[in-house]
Amino acid sequence: MSADSTAKTTPPPVVQVRDMDFCYGTSPALFDINLKVKYHRVTALIGPSGCGKSTLLRCINRMNDRVPSARVTKGEVLVKGKNIHDADVDLTQLRKQVGMVFQKSNPFPKSIYENVAYGLRIHGEKNKSVLDEAVERSLRQSALWDELKDRLNANALALSGGQQQRLCIARAIATLPDVLLMDEPCSALDPISTLKIEELMHQLAQEYTIVIVTHNMQQAVRVSDYTAFLHLGKLVEFAPTEELFTNPREKLTESYLRGTFS
Amino acid sequence: MDSPEPPPRPPLRTLLVRNRKRTVLGMDPQQVIKYFFGLNASTAVIVLVLIMLFLLREGIDFLPTYRNELVTYRRAGLEFCDIIDKPLKEHQSLSSSLRQSVSGSLDTLGKTARDRRDAAFLLKNQAEEKATQQRETLEQALEQAPPPAADKLDILRREQQKAAAVAAASLVYPDLFTAAEKQQLQTEFAALTPEVTDLPPFLQTLAADFTAKDHEARTKFEALVTAQEEFEEAPEGLQEVLDELKEHAQETKEKADEFHVLETNRQRLLEAAAKAKNADEKASLTEEAEASVAEPVNLDERTKELTARAGELREQLENYVKAAEKASASLPQEAGTSAATTMLADVRAKLPVHVQEMRDAALQLDQWRSDKPVSMISVIAAFFFGSQWITNSSWQDFFGFVPLLTGSLVIALIAILIATPISVIAAIYTNQFASEREKEIIKPIIEFIQAIPSVVLGFIGISLVGNLIKDFSEVSWLQWVPGFPIQERLNMFNAGCLLAFMAVPTMFSLSEDALNNVPRAYIDASDALGATKLQTVFRVIVPAGISGILSAILLGLGRVIGETMVVLLVAGNRIAIPDFSAGPGVIFQPAHTLTGIIAQELGEVSRGSSHWQALFMVGIVLFAISLLVNWCARAVARRFEPHKA
Ligand SMILES: Nc1ncnc2c1ncn2[C@@H]1O[C@H](COP(=O)(O)OP(=O)(O)O)[C@@H](O)[C@H]1O
Ligand SMILES: [Mg+2]
Numbered sequence: 001m002s003a004d005s006t007a008k009t010t011p012p013p014v015v016q017v018r019d020m021d022f023c024y025g026t027s028p029a030l031f032d033i034n035l036k037v038k039y040h041r042v043t044a045l046i047g048p049s050g051c052g053k054s055t056l057l058r059c060i061n062r063m064n065d066r067v068p069s070a071r072v073t074k075g076e077v078l079v080k081g082k083n084i085h086d087a088d089v090d091l092t093q094l095r096k097q098v099g100m101v102f103q104k105s106n107p108f109p110k111s112i113y114e115n116v117a118y119g120l121r122i123h124g125e126k127n128k129s130v131l132d133e134a135v136e137r138s139l140r141q142s143a144l145w146d147e148l149k150d151r152l153n154a155n156a157l158a159l160s161g162g163q164q165q166r167l168c169i170a171r172a173i174a175t176l177p178d179v180l181l182m183d184e185p186c187s188a189l190d191p192i193s194t195l196k197i198e199e200l201m202h203q204l205a206q207e208y209t210i211v212i213v214t215h216n217m218q219q220a221v222r223v224s225d226y227t228a229f230l231h232l233g234k235l236v237e238f239a240p241t242e243e244l245f246t247n248p249r250e251k252l253t254e255s256y257l258r259g260t261f262s
Numbered sequence: 263m264d265s266p267e268p269p270p271r272p273p274l275r276t277l278l279v280r281n282r283k284r285t286v287l288g289m290d291p292q293q294v295i296k297y298f299f300g301l302n303a304s305t306a307v308i309v310l311v312l313i314m315l316f317l318l319r320e321g322i323d324f325l326p327t328y329r330n331e332l333v334t335y336r337r338a339g340l341e342f343c344d345i346i347d348k349p350l351k352e353h354q355s356l357s358s359s360l361r362q363s364v365s366g367s368l369d370t371l372g373k374t375a376r377d378r379r380d381a382a383f384l385l386k387n388q389a390e391e392k393a394t395q396q397r398e399t400l401e402q403a404l405e406q407a408p409p410p411a412a413d414k415l416d417i418l419r420r421e422q423q424k425a426a427a428v429a430a431a432s433l434v435y436p437d438l439f440t441a442a443e444k445q446q447l448q449t450e451f452a453a454l455t456p457e458v459t460d461l462p463p464f465l466q467t468l469a470a471d472f473t474a475k476d477h478e479a480r481t482k483f484e485a486l487v488t489a490q491e492e493f494e495e496a497p498e499g500l501q502e503v504l505d506e507l508k509e510h511a512q513e514t515k516e517k518a519d520e521f522h523v524l525e526t527n528r529q530r531l532l533e534a535a536a537k538a539k540n541a542d543e544k545a546s547l548t549e550e551a552e553a554s555v556a557e558p559v560n561l562d563e564r565t566k567e568l569t570a571r572a573g574e575l576r577e578q579l580e581n582y583v584k585a586a587e588k589a590s591a592s593l594p595q596e597a598g599t600s601a602a603t604t605m606l607a608d609v610r611a612k613l614p615v616h617v618q619e620m621r622d623a624a625l626q627l628d629q630w631r632s633d634k635p636v637s638m639i640s641v642i643a644a645f646f647f648g649s650q651w652i653t654n655s656s657w658q659d660f661f662g663f664v665p666l667l668t669g670s671l672v673i674a675l676i677a678i679l680i681a682t683p684i685s686v687i688a689a690i691y692t693n694q695f696a697s698e699r700e701k702e703i704i705k706p707i708i709e710f711i712q713a714i715p716s717v718v719l720g721f722i723g724i725s726l727v728g729n730l731i732k733d734f735s736e737v738s739w740l741q742w743v744p745g746f747p748i749q750e751r752l753n754m755f756n757a758g759c760l761l762a763f764m765a766v767p768t769m770f771s772l773s774e775d776a777l778n779n780v781p782r783a784y785i786d787a788s789d790a791l792g793a794t795k796l797q798t799v800f801r802v803i804v805p806a807g808i809s810g811i812l813s814a815i816l817l818g819l820g821r822v823i824g825e826t827m828v829v830l831l832v833a834g835n836r837i838a839i840p841d842f843s844a845g846p847g848v849i850f851q852p853a854h855t856l857t858g859i860i861a862q863e864l865g866e867v868s869r870g871s872s873h874w875q876a877l878f879m880v881g882i883v884l885f886a887i888s889l890l891v892n893w894c895a896r897a898v899a900r901r902f903e904p905h906k907a
Binding site for chain 2: 094096119
């Protein structure tokens with residue numbers, strides 16, 4: 001997918017970060033971030049370790065709320081045009097809208113079925129046929145259905161690492177989120193599993209908007225339409241992936257891409 | 263040894279050379295260190311094995327010993343008597359029910375009259391007591407051989423009258439009497455003198471009233487009263503024969519025991535004599551042995567004397583059964599009060615069962631053989647399934663394990679049922695909801711409970727919890743609780759409460775650990791899906807930690823079963839299988855436990871006796887139960903915890 005194709009239609013950004021500063025207690029982690037995540041596109045966040053990629057990602061579903069004293073000190077984050085820090089925002093609904101996949105796969109020690117159905121269950125879905133349908137859809141979308149349809153009641157922890165991570169993706173998309181956040185989803189996987197997940201992301205992008213953190217630049221090139229480069233808590237450059245990798249505007253980006261970065 | 267040459271020492275050099283090769287006692291130091299640590303680790307195992315061996319050594323002889331006792335029990339004919347004696351015990355309980363029913367019924371008519379009579383006589387006694395001194399002085403004066411001068415007597419009389427009047431005035435007259443009657447009583451008490459022996463008229467009326475009422479009541483409930491009396495007297499003939507037989511059997515047993523003791527003594531002396539080196543010693547030992555001769559008992563002969571009377575016994579038994587059935591048939595449907603009627607109905611329901619048991623017993627008399635061997639299996643069954651633990655009995659000791667086991671299990675169950683919710687909920691709260699400050703307060707406090715000596719908890723159980731339960735059980739709006747009002751302050755529920763308190767720290771800490779061990783990643787995933795805190799806790803954290811929680815509960819159970827001091831002090835120590843027909847109210851009955859019995863009796867029995875060995879058997883079983891529970895706890899902890907793998 002190329003960045004040009006987005007130019008034709010311009011739906012409003014699904015996630016918009018405006019002039020945001022973020023602090024962990026007294027130590028600032030992000031400075032003046034501006035970012036627009038486009039509808040049904042894959043946006044990659046790259047940058048050296050510790051630059052604040054995960055922090056930025058967690059700002060979008062307010063996972064940072066769980067760290068006491070961590071907060072947005074300036075600016076705002078909008079998801080589908082709504083400021084997620086508004087008082088009338090229901091955190092559970094926000095997280096239903098914004099799914100997340102973690103670096104290390106973390107299925108619950110429950111059956112495969114229950115893992116996928118969990119999100120729906122906690123949002124009050126009790127109808128068995130609705131659950132069955134959602135489980136099947138999610139497993140199909142995460143390319144697990146054919147492998148697992150006969151053992152939906154098996155314990156999820158018995159799956160291989162790659163399957164577990166795809167199960168986590170299935171679990172995250174079961175609630176039909178608008179945005180799917182992925183924090184280095186392949187960093188703990190072998191190359192073949194990584195490949196499978198990268199393929200998956202192309203398909204998922206047709207249904208969901210994806211923000212992915214990766215430390216692997218090739219991966220960013222392979223999967224993303226847009227790339228944001230962060231450095232020391234600042235967003236240095238944000239551009240269509242092709243553009244950023246072939247023709248970076250900033251010197252810092254260029255040196256990072258070259259690997260001549262200190 | 264005083265060898266002049268000291269053993270040759272290795273020259274210093276060789277030591278040094280050895281050191282250089284780094285060997286200790288010819289072994290690699292690495293190995294030595296390994297063995298050292300291994301040895302220390304295996305000490306625990308060795309001690310455990312030694313404990314097991316010790317328990318087994320003391321306890322294993324129990325079975326043959328008990329078997330011998332049961333053989334004597336059979337051969338001396340005690341068992342024969344028990345065939346009848348045991349079911350006959352039911353007669354007493356039925357009879358007592360009937361007595362209560364009768365007195366309840368009579369009370370409906372006669373109670374006021376009796377209370378009035380009793381109160382009046384009590385008052386009279388009190389009045390007399392208060393004027394005792396003057397009264398006695400007067401009595402002594404009257405009894406003097408030459409009677410004292412009339413004027414002197416008059417003074418004494420007046421003093422006595424005065425004292426009686428004061429006493430009569432000072433009494434508190436209950437409201438059973440009307441104002442006029444109170445007045446009347448006071449006048450009569452004031453007029454009491456030792457010279458008049460007749461009862462004052464009002465007291466006489468009261469006594470007559472009661473007699474009349476009682477007579478009226480007895481006529482009204484005549485059927486019941488006669489039936490009760492008949493039933494009470496029904497077993498007299500049977501009891502008489504049985505008592506004779508029992509005496510006979512017991513005598514046989516004593517003789518057999520005596521013979522056994524003397525005989526073993528003689529054998530021992532003879533052995534010693536055979537070994538003695540000194541001729542004098544030998545002679546004296548032999549002489550002693552000869553003195554220790556007992557007349558052997560012909561058990562078969564003596565038990566034949568018993569069985570010969572089986573016919574007589576059966577005849578009396580049939581008489582008893584007939585009398586009892588007749589009495590039962592003549593029992594009226596209704597008694598004076600509803601409680602009494604219920605008791606009657608109860609007796610009527612139980613009597614056919616009792617009669618049937620007695621008839622069965624009569625049949626068993628024929629089948630009984632004194633020379634039937636006692637198999638080892640039946641001895642084992644008598645221990646593990648025996649429902650009686652009777653020791654120091656003049657008749658026969660029984661070591662049945664079931665009453666103790668049920669006591670222990672019921673108490674443990676109560677304790678676990680109480681402690682589980684408390685400790686698990688506290689653990690969930692502390693681990694998931696409490697602030698750091700709260701954690702700092704809650705955890706040490708709960709863990710401190712462990713430091714309370716159990717004997718102190720025993721005090722609390724006796725003085726505080728027992729009274730609390732008793733008071734609560736008498737509150738009227740709590741009467742729907744089964745078992746209320748309770749009879750005994752010290753009961754299984756009381757002990758269970760205290761044991762629950764003792765088990766909470768273990769169960770709380772381990773459950774809290776289990777929750778703590780739930781990987782953070784599960785919580786992340788659940789949070790990221792929009793779960794609320796409660797949903798995360800109850801749908802993810804608790805299920806993920808459930809095996810740890812279960813194992814905590816099991817370890818708590820192990821702690822509770824092994825606890826001794828509290829149950830010894832608080833459980834009530836009644837050695838009987840609790841009456842489960844009381845439903846859930848059974849928990850308010852007293853019981854004895856496996857641990858309690860050992861603690862209570864071991865110090866008092868003579869070493870090596872069957873009782874001593876029986877206690878060790880109980881110890882072995884207790885040990886086995888504890889091992890089993892702990893093993894289960896480990897097995898549970900290992901299962902269902904793949905995230906720990
Ligand atoms: N929970 C936290 N509390 C305090 N500081 C944190 C926390 N998480 C991350 N940080 C800090 O914020 C900065 C950004 O971290 P992070 O977003 O994890 O970086 P990245 O994911 O790019 O490696 C780092 O300097 C890190 O030390
Ligand atoms: Mg990171």
